[in-house]
Amino acid sequence: MEFEVQENQANNSIQGVINLQPQVNQVQAQQQEIPIKQTDLQVSSTLEESVAVTLLRDLRQIGVKLRCVLVPTMSTNNARELRNWDLWGPLVFCLMLALTLSMSGNNDDGPGIFATIFVLIWVGSFVVTLNAQLLGGKVSFFQSVCVLGYCVFPINLGALFTLFFSFFYLKMLLVIGCFMWSTYSAVGFLKLLIPEQKRILALYPVILFYLFLSWFALIV
Amino acid sequence: MDFGIQNQTDEQQQANKESSNQNVNEGNKKQSGCCAFLTVEFYTPYFNVTENDVIQRIQGTFLPLKPDFLNLIRGNPDLWGPIWINATLIFMITAIANLRQIDEEKENQSFVISYVPQATALLYIIAFGTPIVLAAVMKFLGVDLSFFQTICLYGYSMSTLLPITILCYFQNELFLWLIIVYGFANSSLFLIVNLKEELDKLQIQKKYIIIGIVVTMQLSLYLFYKLVFFSYVTE
Numbered sequence: 001m002e003f004e005v006q007e008n009q010a011n012n013s014i015q016g017v018i019n020l021q022p023q024v025n026q027v028q029a030q031q032q033e034i035p036i037k038q039t040d041l042q043v044s045s046t047l048e049e050s051v052a053v054t055l056l057r058d059l060r061q062i063g064v065k066l067r068c069v070l071v072p073t074m075s076t077n078n079a080r081e082l083r084n085w086d087l088w089g090p091l092v093f094c095l096m097l098a099l100t101l102s103m104s105g106n107n108d109d110g111p112g113i114f115a116t117i118f119v120l121i122w123v124g125s126f127v128v129t130l131n132a133q134l135l136g137g138k139v140s141f142f143q144s145v146c147v148l149g150y151c152v153f154p155i156n157l158g159a160l161f162t163l164f165f166s167f168f169y170l171k172m173l174l175v176i177g178c179f180m181w182s183t184y185s186a187v188g189f190l191k192l193l194i195p196e197q198k199r200i201l202a203l204y205p206v207i208l209f210y211l212f213l214s215w216f217a218l219i220v
Numbered sequence: 221m222d223f224g225i226q227n228q229t230d231e232q233q234q235a236n237k238e239s240s241n242q243n244v245n246e247g248n249k250k251q252s253g254c255c256a257f258l259t260v261e262f263y264t265p266y267f268n269v270t271e272n273d274v275i276q277r278i279q280g281t282f283l284p285l286k287p288d289f290l291n292l293i294r295g296n297p298d299l300w301g302p303i304w305i306n307a308t309l310i311f312m313i314t315a316i317a318n319l320r321q322i323d324e325e326k327e328n329q330s331f332v333i334s335y336v337p338q339a340t341a342l343l344y345i346i347a348f349g350t351p352i353v354l355a356a357v358m359k360f361l362g363v364d365l366s367f368f369q370t371i372c373l374y375g376y377s378m379s380t381l382l383p384i385t386i387l388c389y390f391q392n393e394l395f396l397w398l399i400i401v402y403g404f405a406n407s408s409l410f411l412i413v414n415l416k417e418e419l420d421k422l423q424i425q426k427k428y429i430i431i432g433i434v435v436t437m438q439l440s441l442y443l444f445y446k447l448v449f450f451s452y453v454t455e
Contacts, residue, residue, distance in 0.1 A: 112333045120336070127307075131300070133260055134267045197270045201300055205307070212311050219318060220331050 062089045069150040070185055082189070085142045090149020093156050094121045097213070100159045101220045113220060120212065125149060128205045135202045137194040144190065148206070151186040152213065154178040159217035171218060179214035183207055266299040266368055274301055278379045284410035287417060289373065297368040302375020306343045309378060312385045313339045317449045320389060335449060342444055347375050350437045357433065361426045363418050373414060377407045381445070388450045396450055404442040408435055 046054070066089065068081045094117070102114040129144040158178035162171045186206050194202040256262050278301070280289045314335045321332070351370040358365055384403045388396055411434050419427045 109331075109333055113331075116333050116336050127303075130260070131267075131303070134264055135300070136264065136267070198267075200271045201267075201269070201274065205304060208304070208307060208311060212314075215311070215315055219315075 058088060061086070062092065065089060065146075066150055066153060069147055069189070070153060070181070082143065082147060085140075085146035087142070087146060087149070090121070090125070090146060090152070093149060093152045094118060097121070097152060097156050097159055097217070100156070100163065101216055104163055104220055113216075117213075117216065121149070121152065124209045124212070128209055131205050132190060132194060132202045135194060135198045137190070137198075137202055139190065139193045147189045148186055148209070151182045151210070154181040154185075155210065155213050155217050158214065162217060175214050175218040178217070179210055182210045182214075186210070263299065266297060268296060269298040269300060273298070277301060277376050278305075281376050281379050281410055282406070284406050284413055287413045289376070289410070289414045290369065290417065293369060293372050297366070297372035299368070299371065299375075302347055302371055302378070305375060305379050305382070306347050309343055309381055309385060310336065310339045312382070313449050316385055316389050320391065320450070338448060342441070342448075343378070346437060346441050347371075347378055350374060350433075354430065354433060358418075358430060361422060361430070363422065363430070365415075365418050373411065377410050380407045380410070396446065400442050400446045404438055408438045411438070 065081060065084075065086070098114045098117040098121075101117055102110040125145045125148040128148060129139060129141055132139050132144060133141065155175075155178050158175045161174055165171055165174070183206065187203050190206065191199055191203060273296075277289070277292055277298075280286070280292055317335050318331055348371065351367075351374040354374075355365070355367045355370045358370070380403050384399050387399050390396070412431055415430065415434070419430060422430075
């Protein structure tokens with residue numbers, strides 16, 4: 001919701017600047033006043049809409065970004081979409097993974113597992129992004145945290161499926177597949193932003209991060 | 221029209237003010253050293269390595285009797301190695317310590333998550349805390365080794381734990397103690413032989429103080445390792 005308001009404020013301010021210039025033609029002024037009223041209506045309508053509509057809009061944005069991140073095609077639309085980073089998606093997937101793993105039957109320390117996974121995902125994304133920045137990569141910090149968080153989704157799927165199967169080798173194959181999907185997506189995004197000779201140094205922490213999470217999904 | 225021209229000159233004045241502010245700020249950034257270590261730019265020179273450099277440095281730690289390491293890192297100590305070797309170790313400790321317990325065919329096998337925070341605390345305190353203490357002591361005693369070179373040396377000495385952790389999967393108690401002792405000997409020798417060149421310039425007592433600190437910390441690390449993570453598993 002904040003997004004919309006800001007955009008409208010931006011539109012308002014742009015419209016405001018245009019309107020401050022002295023307009024000789026009154027008709028033109030009136031025509032340019034009308035869009036402000038429409039955006040005013042949009043601002044009040046996002047405040048007055050129901051919670052379900054707001055949540056559905058946020059969920060739809062998360063879904064769109066998820067498709068951009070996980071279907072590994074490097075089109076320019078994807079790149080532009082990813083520049084609008086948000087942390088809702090990573091939070092949702094992190095909580096889902098932590099809840100799934102802490103509620104599965106094979107452990108006696110559910111809260112401990114929840115806390116460890118939560119801390120691991122956020123601190124891990126932070127450290128991996130910092131590492132890429134320190135190696136000279138031109139990654140924007142929150143954009144990279146956003147992409148790393150979205151790429152946790154396949155591991156989420158893997159953790160959910162392993163709840164239903166009990167045959168170990170099947171679980172292992174499934175989790176390995178999800179790990180490779182996550183890593184491929186994240187690496188595809190990051191590898192263009194790192195200088196050539198330090199690429200493996202920047203990508204190895206990403207691989208380690210997803211390996212750690214996948215291993216949790218397999219064993220717990 | 222006049223209004224438009226005035227706008228432009230206002231903008232130009234603002235741009236000039238902003239650029240002069242930036243110059244002042246850049247000057248301030250270079251001059252203020254007290255909080256410089258909190259910025260990203262302060263640590264960027266310490267990540268100036270390539271993959272081959274890292275592999276060479278890790279290989280150097282497995283041959284402790286060749287005092288080559290300080291020459292390898294002279295002028296270019298890196299922080300990538302210490303940080304990510306320890307991160308890999310945390311993952312391997314958690315994986316292998318839990319795999320050891322799963323193999324027992326017991327009814328209610330539980331997954332021990334507490335290895336993760338324990339391993340993180342142990343490894344990062346020893347890999348970063350000990351060099352800080354050691355560098356302070358060495359500065360006090362007059363050794364000419366930079367702070368980051370000590371961290372680099374210590375961090376890479378942890379790489380002997382990489383194959384040891386993998387080998388700790390086996391259940392044989394005697395074998396575990398043997399490889400732990402080998403690891404302790406290897407990493408202590410590596411550290412002492414590489415520090416020897418610098419330490420020979422000191423008096424005997426000061427030399428032994430530093431060697432004593434090094435050996436004690438390595439011993440505690442390896443004992444912790446064995447007793448906390450890979451202790452005897454009852455059958």
